[in-house]
Amino acid sequence: MLKNGPVPRYYQLKEIIRQKVTGGQWGPGTPIPSERELCEQYGISRMTARQSITELVNEGYLYREQGKGTFVAQPKITQQLIQLTGFTEDMEARSKRPATQVLNRAMVPADAATATALRIKPGQLLFRVQRLRLANDEPLAVETSLINFIGCEHLMDEDLGHESLYQLLEKKYGQPPLEADQELEARLAGDEEARWLKISRGDPVLLIRRTTYTDRGQPLEFARSFYRGDKYRFYTRLHRK
Amino acid sequence: MLKNGPVPRYYQLKEIIRQKVTGGQWGPGTPIPSERELCEQYGISRMTARQSITELVNEGYLYREQGKGTFVAQPKITQQLIQLTGFTEDMEARSKRPATQVLNRAMVPADAATATALRIKPGQLLFRVQRLRLANDEPLAVETSLINFIGCEHLMDEDLGHESLYQLLEKKYGQPPLEADQELEARLAGDEEARWLKISRGDPVLLIRRTTYTDRGQPLEFARSFYRGDKYRFYTRLHRK
DNA sequence: TGGAACAAGTGGTATATACAACCTGACCAG
DNA sequence: CTGGTCAGGTTGTATATACCACTTGTTCCA
Numbered sequence: 001m002l003k004n005g006p007v008p009r010y011y012q013l014k015e016i017i018r019q020k021v022t023g024g025q026w027g028p029g030t031p032i033p034s035e036r037e038l039c040e041q042y043g044i045s046r047m048t049a050r051q052s053i054t055e056l057v058n059e060g061y062l063y064r065e066q067g068k069g070t071f072v073a074q075p076k077i078t079q080q081l082i083q084l085t086g087f088t089e090d091m092e093a094r095s096k097r098p099a100t101q102v103l104n105r106a107m108v109p110a111d112a113a114t115a116t117a118l119r120i121k122p123g124q125l126l127f128r129v130q131r132l133r134l135a136n137d138e139p140l141a142v143e144t145s146l147i148n149f150i151g152c153e154h155l156m157d158e159d160l161g162h163e164s165l166y167q168l169l170e171k172k173y174g175q176p177p178l179e180a181d182q183e184l185e186a187r188l189a190g191d192e193e194a195r196w197l198k199i200s201r202g203d204p205v206l207l208i209r210r211t212t213y214t215d216r217g218q219p220l221e222f223a224r225s226f227y228r229g230d231k232y233r234f235y236t237r238l239h240r241k
Numbered sequence: 242m243l244k245n246g247p248v249p250r251y252y253q254l255k256e257i258i259r260q261k262v263t264g265g266q267w268g269p270g271t272p273i274p275s276e277r278e279l280c281e282q283y284g285i286s287r288m289t290a291r292q293s294i295t296e297l298v299n300e301g302y303l304y305r306e307q308g309k310g311t312f313v314a315q316p317k318i319t320q321q322l323i324q325l326t327g328f329t330e331d332m333e334a335r336s337k338r339p340a341t342q343v344l345n346r347a348m349v350p351a352d353a354a355t356a357t358a359l360r361i362k363p364g365q366l367l368f369r370v371q372r373l374r375l376a377n378d379e380p381l382a383v384e385t386s387l388i389n390f391i392g393c394e395h396l397m398d399e400d401l402g403h404e405s406l407y408q409l410l411e412k413k414y415g416q417p418p419l420e421a422d423q424e425l426e427a428r429l430a431g432d433e434e435a436r437w438l439k440i441s442r443g444d445p446v447l448l449i450r451r452t453t454y455t456d457r458g459q460p461l462e463f464a465r466s467f468y469r470g471d472k473y474r475f476y477t478r479l480h481r482k
Numbered sequence: 483t484g485g486a487a488c489a490a491g492t493g494g495t496a497t498a499t500a501c502a503a504c505c506t507g508a509c510c511a512g
Numbered sequence: 513c514t515g516g517t518c519a520g521g522t523t524g525t526a527t528a529t530a531c532c533a534c535t536t537g538t539t540c541c542a
Contacts (some may be wrong), residue, residue: 008495028458034522045497047288050523058299060420063456066523067504074360074458085479119315179301180479186427186445186470204427204445215304217269217314229427236477238326238421249525275492286527291493307493308534 002042009044014052021061021072031069032062086166087133087143096135102161103142103196105129107153110146117211117222118148127152129160132196133225140232142196143225149175149218169221175214177221183209184234193226204229242284250285255293262302262313272310273303327407328374328384337376343402344383344437346370348394351387358452358463359389368393370401373437374466381473383437384466390416390459410462416455418462424450425475434467445470 002009020026033041038049053070056062064070091098108128115122126146133141145165147155151173158168170176185207194201205226212221227234243250261267274282279290294311297303305311332339349369356363367387374382386406388396392414399409411417426448435442446467453462468475 010495036522045499047498048496051495060458063458064523065505067506067521069505069522071457074454074460176481178481182477182479184425184447184475184477185473186447186468188445202443204429206425206427213315216312217301217304217316219315227427232426234425236423236425236479238423238477240326240417240419251525277492286529288528289526292525294493305493306535308491308536310492 002044009042010048010051010055013038013042013044013049014055017052017056018061021056022075026072028072028074031071034069086164087141088164089166091135094135097137099134099137100161101132101134103130103132105156105160107156108146110148114146114222117209118146118219120148120219124148125153127155129155129165131160135231138231139197139228141225141227142193143223145221145223147221149173149220175220177212178215179217180210180212182211185209186229187226189226197226197228199228199230206232206234208234250283251289251292251296254279254283254285254290255296258293258297259302262297267313269313269315272312275310327405328382329405330407332376335376338378340375340378341402342373342375344371344373346397346401348397349387351389355387355463358450359387359460361389361460365389366394368396370396370406372401376472379472380438380469382466382468383434384464386462386464388462390414390461416461418453419456420458421451421453423452426450427470428467430467438467438469440469440471447473447475449475 002012017032020032026032032038032053035046035049035053038044038052039046042049053062053064057064057070060073062070063073085093087100088098106128107125109123110118110120110126112122114126115124118126126148128144128146130142130144132139133143147165147169154173155168160168166177187205187207189197189199189201189203189205191201193199193205194203197205199205206229208223208225208227210221210223210225211219212223214220243253258273261273267273273279273294276287276290276294279285279293280287283290294303294305298305298311301314303311304314326334328341329339347369348366350364351359351361351367353363355367356365359367367389369385369387371383371385373380374384388406388410395414396409401409407418428446428448430438430440430442430444430446432442434440434446435444438446440446447470449464449466449468451462451464451466452460453464455461
């Protein structure tokens with residue numbers, strides 16, 4: 001019997017089911033209890049149980065077959081790695097020790113490419129920070145972020161060597177990053193990248209351009225990163241239709 | 242007033258709203274009619290209207306704010322390009338003329354890495370096809386696909402130079418690809434890739450490893466592709482939480 | 483003038499109910 | 513043995529209703 005409290009019932013049930021799936025209690029391919037059974041077991045209505053299941057289906061944990069039932073999906077390999085994360089969270093998911101070195105920061109006017117990505121007029125003042133990213137004390141990437149929101153100039157006073165930019169944006173500035181579009185490209189390292197990443201000119205690097213959006217779909221950040229090709233792989237998941 | 246017919250009402254309303262959003266009739270940031278207004282306008286219940294809106298929110302067209310309303314989101318740049326597509330569909334979305342040249346095909350036993358990706362035992366017979374992919378008559382990628390499902394040996398008889406592998410799997414073999422996990426890595430071209438792609442050894446290439454799953458989460462295909470770094474960018478979208 | 487209280491609007495959660503569409507197995511007639 | 517029908521299970525769609533949580537504007541009192 002689920003309790004009426006601060007946590008919605010559909011969410012309580014969702015977590016119970018997710019536990020059984022990720023905990024291996026219900027293996028891949030096995031049918032979960034039918035919607036009507038769940039109603040009765042947990043003393044909730046069918047529509048509520050359906051909401052729990054629907055969200056888990058959208059998240060890829062379950063799949064439905066009309067007339068037959070709802071089943072546990074095969075777990076995906078990259079389940080953990082396709083979320084929008086800052087560098088710090090990304091490294092922790094890969095069990096590496098992250099570190100950051102701020103190379104420089106300034107308020108700068110937007111150039112044409114940046115203005116297009118952020119959907120603003122060229123020349124508008126943005127906060128720019130360039131950071132060297134390390135994993136287990138080795139340079140892994142060099143990243144240039146441009147941030148645009150009302151009040152972004154206060155970022156000049158933050159300690160971005162130790163505080164997560166995304167955490168700051170969310171908790172302190174009320175600008176939670178929700179989604180990002182990314183473009184990936186294979187390149188050869190130029191002199192500048194090679195120097196920072198401690199590799200040779202002509203070594204392979206992964207160039208990632210990222211535009212980050214808030215929950216309103218408003219562009220918040222445009223970033224350009226060079227990752228060492230020999231030390232970094234990018235994971236993603238694609239969906240049909 | 243929505244009709245009761247083969248198309249569900251929630252889906253009819255969903256398409257109506259999507260049209261107004263993508264057609265520019267409702268610009269970004271503008272509020273759409275409230276759920277209660279939509280009920281009345283279209284003669285449906287609130288839960289039905291909610292289902293339409295919920296799906297559009299999940300697809301990124303709208304966003305909700307409790308107590309305020311539902312609004313049109315800013316359109317994303319890569320909206321078209323982040324779906325799971327075969328090479329042919331991918332090129333069409335980029336307005337390039339795709340072509341394919343089958344280099345070889347065979348039934349081969351799975352090696353260790355492939356067996357892990359496809360979750361099968363090493364040594365199991367798989368269908369393998371290696372194809373050169375061209376865009377506007379220029380070599381763009383060389384791709385090796387390994388396919389595993391019961392009956393995959395019949396693929397030996399198909400004309401994969403002109404027929405889409407994904408279309409075949411879906412329409413003729415009842416194995417619709419639904420999702421894929423991908424790994425991307427920047428590399429330097431080796432002699433073999435360089436020869437096929439008409440580039441030089443040491444030029445940058447994007448190595449993509451892809452595992453494709455059916456709607457049951459069953460691994461269906463494991464593919465390894467080398468894309469010319471100077472002619473191809475990969476797009477993706479990330480979500481928080 | 484300031485602030486508290488209230489009302490009306492929004493989306494969020496939840497219930498109870500009904501029928502349609504689809505799948506499976508059991509049963510029966512030919 | 514084959515094929516059709518039917519019953520009983522499943523998910524899919526849809527309605528009507530209720531209350532909660534949150535936002536905004538107004539009203540009114542101190």
